[in-house]
Amino acid sequence: MTELSMTQSAHPKVGTTGADAEKRLKARYRAEKRFRAYGLVSIAIALLFLAVLLASIIAKGASAFTQTFIELPVTFDAETIDPDGSREHSALSAADYRTLINAALEKKFPEIAGDRTAKRDVQRLVSQGAELELRKMVLADPKIIGTSAEIWLPASSAADQVLKGNAAHDESSGLSEGALAKLDLLKAAGTLKRRFNTYLFTNGDSRQPELAGLIGAVVGSFYSLAITIALSFPLGVAAAVYLEEFASKNRWTDLIEVNINNLAAVPSIVFGLLALEIFLNVLGLPRSAPLVGGLALTLVSLPTIIISARVALKAVPPWIREAAQGLGASRQQMVMHHVLPLAMPGILTGTIIAMARAIGESAPLLMIGMVAFVVDIPATPVDPATALPVQVYLWAASPERAFVERTSAAILVLLACLAVMNATAIYLRKKFERRW
Amino acid sequence: MFRKTLVAAVAFAAVASGAQARDQIRIVGSSTVYPFATAVAEQFGKTSGFKTPVVESTGTGGGMKLFCAGADENTPDIVNASRRIEKSEVDACAANGVKDITEIVIGYDGIVIANAKSGPKFALTKEQIYKAAAKQVVKDGKLVANPYNKWSDIDPSLPKEDIVLYVPAPNHGTRDAFNELVMDPACLGQPEIKALDKAAAKAACETAREDGAFIDVTENYTVTLQKMITQPYSVGVTTFSYLDQNGDKIQAATIDGQVPTYENIASSKYPVSRPLFFYVKKSHVGAIPGIKEYIAEFTSEKAWGKNGYLAEKGLIVSPDAQRKSEAAKGKSLTNLTM
Numbered sequence: 001m002t003e004l005s006m007t008q009s010a011h012p013k014v015g016t017t018g019a020d021a022e023k024r025l026k027a028r029y030r031a032e033k034r035f036r037a038y039g040l041v042s043i044a045i046a047l048l049f050l051a052v053l054l055a056s057i058i059a060k061g062a063s064a065f066t067q068t069f070i071e072l073p074v075t076f077d078a079e080t081i082d083p084d085g086s087r088e089h090s091a092l093s094a095a096d097y098r099t100l101i102n103a104a105l106e107k108k109f110p111e112i113a114g115d116r117t118a119k120r121d122v123q124r125l126v127s128q129g130a131e132l133e134l135r136k137m138v139l140a141d142p143k144i145i146g147t148s149a150e151i152w153l154p155a156s157s158a159a160d161q162v163l164k165g166n167a168a169h170d171e172s173s174g175l176s177e178g179a180l181a182k183l184d185l186l187k188a189a190g191t192l193k194r195r196f197n198t199y200l201f202t203n204g205d206s207r208q209p210e211l212a213g214l215i216g217a218v219v220g221s222f223y224s225l226a227i228t229i230a231l232s233f234p235l236g237v238a239a240a241v242y243l244e245e246f247a248s249k250n251r252w253t254d255l256i257e258v259n260i261n262n263l264a265a266v267p268s269i270v271f272g273l274l275a276l277e278i279f280l281n282v283l284g285l286p287r288s289a290p291l292v293g294g295l296a297l298t299l300v301s302l303p304t305i306i307i308s309a310r311v312a313l314k315a316v317p318p319w320i321r322e323a324a325q326g327l328g329a330s331r332q333q334m335v336m337h338h339v340l341p342l343a344m345p346g347i348l349t350g351t352i353i354a355m356a357r358a359i360g361e362s363a364p365l366l367m368i369g370m371v372a373f374v375v376d377i378p379a380t381p382v383d384p385a386t387a388l389p390v391q392v393y394l395w396a397a398s399p400e401r402a403f404v405e406r407t408s409a410a411i412l413v414l415l416a417c418l419a420v421m422n423a424t425a426i427y428l429r430k431k432f433e434r435r436w
Numbered sequence: 437m438f439r440k441t442l443v444a445a446v447a448f449a450a451v452a453s454g455a456q457a458r459d460q461i462r463i464v465g466s467s468t469v470y471p472f473a474t475a476v477a478e479q480f481g482k483t484s485g486f487k488t489p490v491v492e493s494t495g496t497g498g499g500m501k502l503f504c505a506g507a508d509e510n511t512p513d514i515v516n517a518s519r520r521i522e523k524s525e526v527d528a529c530a531a532n533g534v535k536d537i538t539e540i541v542i543g544y545d546g547i548v549i550a551n552a553k554s555g556p557k558f559a560l561t562k563e564q565i566y567k568a569a570a571k572q573v574v575k576d577g578k579l580v581a582n583p584y585n586k587w588s589d590i591d592p593s594l595p596k597e598d599i600v601l602y603v604p605a606p607n608h609g610t611r612d613a614f615n616e617l618v619m620d621p622a623c624l625g626q627p628e629i630k631a632l633d634k635a636a637a638k639a640a641c642e643t644a645r646e647d648g649a650f651i652d653v654t655e656n657y658t659v660t661l662q663k664m665i666t667q668p669y670s671v672g673v674t675t676f677s678y679l680d681q682n683g684d685k686i687q688a689a690t691i692d693g694q695v696p697t698y699e700n701i702a703s704s705k706y707p708v709s710r711p712l713f714f715y716v717k718k719s720h721v722g723a724i725p726g727i728k729e730y731i732a733e734f735t736s737e738k739a740w741g742k743n744g745y746l747a748e749k750g751l752i753v754s755p756d757a758q759r760k761s762e763a764a765k766g767k768s769l770t771n772l773t774m
Binding site for chain 1: 458460462467470471473474475477478481487488490491492493510655656657658677678680681682683684743749750
């Protein structure tokens with residue numbers, strides 16, 4: 001310390017020329033370069049993490065977008081489907097289509113007849129969804145009853161995972177040696193193929209991985225988000241306008257401001273508990289409903305929207321207000337005609353960021369019962385539903401191996417939704433941006 | 437305008453919730469039973485014409501709380517449990533007007549101690565597991581802080597690896613079962629523990645060590661599975677259905693010389709298995725459509741029988757006689773007796 005102050009006092013004046021100055025200049029250039037390098041390294045590290053995350057999710061999830069199908073010679077046996085010959089919708093709908101598939105398998109592999117174990121082995125290669133496929137075909141066109149055709153039917157998830165290489169080609173895959181041998185035969189004969197996995201986008205949740213889909217979760221997320229935006233946007237903007245344009249600066253508004261800022265940082269599970277207490281226990285709204293989910297997410301996103309809307313309003317230059325009032329506009333007219341439209345791009349950006357957070361929230365939904373097994377696709381916002389992040393969580397927790405790739409696929413769908421929302425935010429900002 | 441939106445939303449909510457009675461079964465409870473209950477629920481929804489029940493995985497304790505919160509329609513109809521309902525929970529239920537409950541044993545589940553296939557093979561006894569997991573163990577006639585850091589410190593025959601145990605946290609029914617089936621039997625018999633009073637003995641036996649070798653997993657078994665795979669020397673406590681689905685990644689330790697296979701658990705040779713339950717709120721039967729039919733589906737041979745779809749999901753099927761008596765209980769809705 002003393003040494004330092006001594007050296008400093010030894011050079012009381014700092015010149016701008018000479019060897020010393022040149023040295024200092026070089027040091028400053030070096031510092032400048034280092035400073036920029038730090039920034040670049042930070043960006044590179046962030047990008048690296050993002051790349052690793054995306055790569056691992058895509059590597060795991062890509063295979064979930066295809067599904068293996070098996071070609072089987074199905075006979076639409078009139079005796080099995082509709083023994084009365086009535087061709088009534090209810091009879092066709094309740095028929096036992098599994099029998100048709102089992103018969104088709106026996107036709108394909110005549111050697112399994114009479115061997116119960118071998119039959120069961122082979123039956124495990126075909127998904128339960130195959131029955132639904134056949135039912136759909138018969139209901140669409142009852143004339144096919146009595147005919148035979150080669151039909152591509154979905155394979156079971158165990159067979160699918162072996163063929164995709166996600167499961168080992170041995171008994172740990174859940175298929176017996178006999179079943180695996182038959183699977184190899186089918187593959188060699190060219191009666192297996194991979195198709196786009198439409199179930200993933202048209203079905204609700206299921207315990208059969210090959211039948212599990214996201215549409216229930218997507219609809220649930222949509223309802224929740226629609227309710228969130230319908231409530232939190234008007235409430236948030238109204239609160240921000242009042243606080244920014246009308247409220248006088250005093251102890252009360254300070255207190256409110258501090259509280260709003262605090263609320264923005266409160267963990268979302270707390271809002272879930274609040275929603276449980278108010279909406280379920282006091283108001284008696286239904287459990288697991290996207291309506292309540294939307295209300296809970298409104299609580300989560302309101303502080304963010306209020307804060308970002310206030311910042312956007314503050315950024316509107318004061319002379320706009322003065323000019324408006326100078327020309328005789330009332331304060332309401334000033335806000336509605338001038339300040340709010342100019343602040344709108346910023347408010348929208350903030351709102352969409354709040355919505356992007358809301359779509360990814362699962363903690364508040366846990367408390368109100370939206371983390372549940374829901375098969376039926378919700379028709380209204382009061383029907384039980386899940387949401388996308390919840391579906392990711394539920395699939396990740398499932399023991400079946402085929403849910404591993406589906407979990408990653410669900411994450412990709414969620415990421416795609418987020419990307420669309422953020423792109424919209426950027427578009428809106430660019431489109432409505434004003435310069436002064 | 438803003439006020440109108442709010443009023444409209446609240447009015448809509450009130451109308452929507454008040455206008456219709458619930459026509460869908462609601463189930464809560466254990467995450468261990470969840471894979472089985474959801475499989476039954478889905479099958480029931482597809483074949484019965486009723487709406488598919490909604491199943492929440494809340495853990496046994498959390499499920500009991502919701503189930504016992506009251507008898508009105510907003511409370512669940514059925515709770516799944518990976519341990520038997522406790523006396524205190526029955527009392528809490530009764531205090532809230534839930535007096536008549538039917539108990540059904542659906543089958544068995546093995547608690548499995550496993551590690552990654554790439555790691556060493558473990559042949560453990562209950563006593564060794566207790567010594568690896570407890571906070572205090574008996575040494576030279578005294579209770580001392582757990583001195584064992586490597587498995588080989590406990591017994592030279594065990595691998596020379598640091599002890600790292602991943603065990604479901606106390607919010608899981610599996611942890612209760614782990615304490616009851618592994619820790620207590622290995623510990624309570626020791627004379628030093630017998631000298632303590634009952635509560636102190638239980639605490640001494642069931643308190644897990646806090647020096648980092650014993651890690652609570654509050655999340656689900658997938659997390660345990662990931663930890664086992666990424667750290668081949670670590671050992672995790674999981675359930676049979678996870679071992680069954682991931683046999684190519686993890687291997688089970690033998691406990692007291694027994695391998696946790698389906699047959700060994702079903703025949704009770706494997707020492708760490710427990711029954712799984714669900715409980716039905718009788719006052720909701722008839723008020724909520726489909727409960728009787730759901731019980732019938734669950735207790736049918738095609739579901740919980742030897743070749744049923746639940747066995748395929750990893751449920752250990754209970755013996756024929758027990759299935760018969762439990763199905764009869766489900767049909768007549770016999771009251772729970774503690």
